[in-house]
Amino acid sequence: xxxxxxxxxxxxxxxxxxxxxxxxxxxxxxxxxxxxxxxxxxxxxxxxxxxxxxxxxxxxxxxxxxxxxxxxxxxxxxxxxxxxxxxxxxxxxxxxxxxxxxxxxxxxxxxxxxxxxxxxxxxxxxxxxxxxxxxxxxxxxxxxxxxxxxxxxxxxxxxxxxxxxxxxxxxxxxxxxxxxxxxxxxxxxxxxxxxxxxxxxxxxxxxxxxxxxxxxxxxxxxxxxxxxxxxxxxxxxxxxxxxxxxxxxxxxxxxxxxxxxxxxxxxxxxxxxxxxxxxxxxxxxxxxxxxxxxxxxxxxxxxxxxxxxxxxxxxxxxxxxxxxxxxxxxxxxxxxxxxxxxxxxxxxxxxxxxxxxxxxxxxxxxxxxxxxxxxxxxxxxxxxxxxxxxxxxx
Amino acid sequence: xxxxxxxxxxxxxxxxxxxxxxxxxxxxxxxxxxxxxxxxxxxxxxxxxxxxxxxxxxxxxxxxxxxxxxxxxxxxxxxxxxxxxxxxxxxxxxxxxxxxxxxxxxxxxxxxxxxxxxxxxxxxxxxxxxxxxx
Numbered sequence: 001x002x003x004x005x006x007x008x009x010x011x012x013x014x015x016x017x018x019x020x021x022x023x024x025x026x027x028x029x030x031x032x033x034x035x036x037x038x039x040x041x042x043x044x045x046x047x048x049x050x051x052x053x054x055x056x057x058x059x060x061x062x063x064x065x066x067x068x069x070x071x072x073x074x075x076x077x078x079x080x081x082x083x084x085x086x087x088x089x090x091x092x093x094x095x096x097x098x099x100x101x102x103x104x105x106x107x108x109x110x111x112x113x114x115x116x117x118x119x120x121x122x123x124x125x126x127x128x129x130x131x132x133x134x135x136x137x138x139x140x141x142x143x144x145x146x147x148x149x150x151x152x153x154x155x156x157x158x159x160x161x162x163x164x165x166x167x168x169x170x171x172x173x174x175x176x177x178x179x180x181x182x183x184x185x186x187x188x189x190x191x192x193x194x195x196x197x198x199x200x201x202x203x204x205x206x207x208x209x210x211x212x213x214x215x216x217x218x219x220x221x222x223x224x225x226x227x228x229x230x231x232x233x234x235x236x237x238x239x240x241x242x243x244x245x246x247x248x249x250x251x252x253x254x255x256x257x258x259x260x261x262x263x264x265x266x267x268x269x270x271x272x273x274x275x276x277x278x279x280x281x282x283x284x285x286x287x288x289x290x291x292x293x294x295x296x297x298x299x300x301x302x303x304x305x306x307x308x309x310x311x312x313x314x315x316x317x318x319x320x321x322x323x324x325x326x327x328x329x330x331x332x333x334x335x336x337x338x339x340x341x342x343x344x345x346x347x348x349x350x351x352x353x354x355x356x357x358x359x360x361x362x363x364x365x366x367x368x369x370x371x372x373x374x375x376x377x378x379x380x381x382x383x384x385x386x387x388x389x390x391x392x393x394x
Numbered sequence: 395x396x397x398x399x400x401x402x403x404x405x406x407x408x409x410x411x412x413x414x415x416x417x418x419x420x421x422x423x424x425x426x427x428x429x430x431x432x433x434x435x436x437x438x439x440x441x442x443x444x445x446x447x448x449x450x451x452x453x454x455x456x457x458x459x460x461x462x463x464x465x466x467x468x469x470x471x472x473x474x475x476x477x478x479x480x481x482x483x484x485x486x487x488x489x490x491x492x493x494x495x496x497x498x499x500x501x502x503x504x505x506x507x508x509x510x511x512x513x514x515x516x517x518x519x520x521x522x523x524x525x526x527x528x
Contacts, residue, residue: 128466128467138401139399139400139401139402140398140399140400140401141400141401141403146400146401146406147432147489147490148490149397149398150397150398150399150400150517150519151397151476151490151491151492151519152397152398152462152470152474152476152492153476153490154462154464154466154467154470155464155466157464158460158462158476159476159490161460162458162459162460162476162477162478163458165458165459165460165503166457166458166503169458169503210463211461211463212462212463212464213460213461213462213463213464213476214460214461214463215460216460259438261432262490263478263488263489263490264431264432264488267457267458267478
């Protein structure tokens with residue numbers, strides 16, 4: 001019997017230190033995470049026959065993604081049947097989706113998926129290292145960025161802020177409602193010893209934090225860090241024999257039905273609905289069956305849109321859903337970003353959501369362990385790119 | 395300060411240089427009689443290659459906006475407004491620009507604006523200001 005549509009399951013997880021900054025190199029962090037994940041699965045490096053990553057080393061060691069699969073397979077001496085990286089996929093969960101596909105297609109038995117980021121140490125050298133100032137060299141010939149950088153769009157926040165403004169305009173969403181996402185996630189981070197920020201914050205703290213780009217504030221932004229996260233995805237028959245209970249990849253959402261553009265898409269849904277429709281159409285599970293949501297929080301408004309797009313609340317009802325924080329708390333009806341997310345835990349950028357989902361599904365989340373933990377959704381991305389994964393412990 | 399400028403191509407040249415004649419040039423599909431942006435050699439809706447840049451009125455409304463307060467670069471204005479404007483010619487016909495020549499607190503969704511151009515090197519960047527001032 002196959003294990004879900006891909007016959008694929010997560011069998012091991014690992015993560016380096018999450019530091020601000022780390023003294024370790026991107027490759028050191030990556031090896032830390034990879035070896036932890038492989039050992040967690042009960043495997044050795046020799047058992048790994050695939051390595052995938054999003055986005056990979058797209059820009060000669062850029063802090064956004066300093067290590068790609070070609071470098072890691074070389075360093076660990078992995079003989080691959082399949083490897084891939086590259087930015088052009090359905091968002092930060094592309095690595096997991098590609099691993100599931102390669103397993104499903106019969107190419108590999110055990111695939112190492114990883115994501116490394118060193119934006120914190122990069123910012124010690126250049127405070128604007130993660131902004132768009134250097135996104136394109138010389139005259140901007142980018143299909144994508146030429147429509148933004150001439151208008152002094154210097155960070156994704158300038159664009160995401162316009163999504164928030166439009167959501168506020170159409171649905172009456174308020175900053176006071178949005179603030180419950182960072183406030184609640186900080187409570188979760190207080191129970192996560194690896195989180196970057198663990199001191200409690202209140203709605204007043206949120207409202208008092210400085211405006212970066214209206215209506216978004218400093219506390220709406222995730223926190224840069226240096227970290228690497230890795231997972232092992234195994235073929236169903238292999239997974240059954242390993243030490244951890246397999247976490248089956250039940251369905252993925254990878255549909256992108258709108259242009260690759262910040263402004264030619266739905267500002268209040270982005271691609272969340274495209275992604276979610278695909279994922280829910282391929283499973284008998286429904287949003288009400290989900291025990292936790294690990295949703296992209298590069299900016300808090302993105303999390304709110306994922307909550308709506310995935311059907312955890314109605315369109316335009318995200319503000320009311322998060323208000324007060326009770327529904328999304330660790331003991332709420334839908335625990336959200338249980339490790340503090342990227343807002344407080346650290347901007348591990350994408351794979352951190354999968355890592356936390358697996359930790360919770362296996363009941364290994366310590367002080368922040370939630371009570372019911374059989375079904376999780378992870379989703380990541382903002383603007384024109386995004387993807388989601390439904391993962392189940394049978 | 396000088397802005398980041400686009401590299402000009404046969405696809406985008408009309409948009410970025412139309413301002414030299416004071417015209418905002420937007421691509422139009424002759425087959426489905428529809429405007430589209432960004433410019434491309436084919437209509438993404440009907441796949442027709444009967445597309446060409448045509449002048450529009452330059453009148454628009456603010457679809458969404460943000461007031462930037464973060465100092466990314468001390469040479470940038472502080473604060474400044476980034477907006478998505480929707481042209482009056484067609485619902486959904488929109489692009490990112492700036493709203494200038496008014497207090498930042500006066501900008502709101504639905505605000506009527508009109509194009510003007512900032513010339514820099516060989517590019518005329520289309521910006522928008524409150525319609526009454528144009």
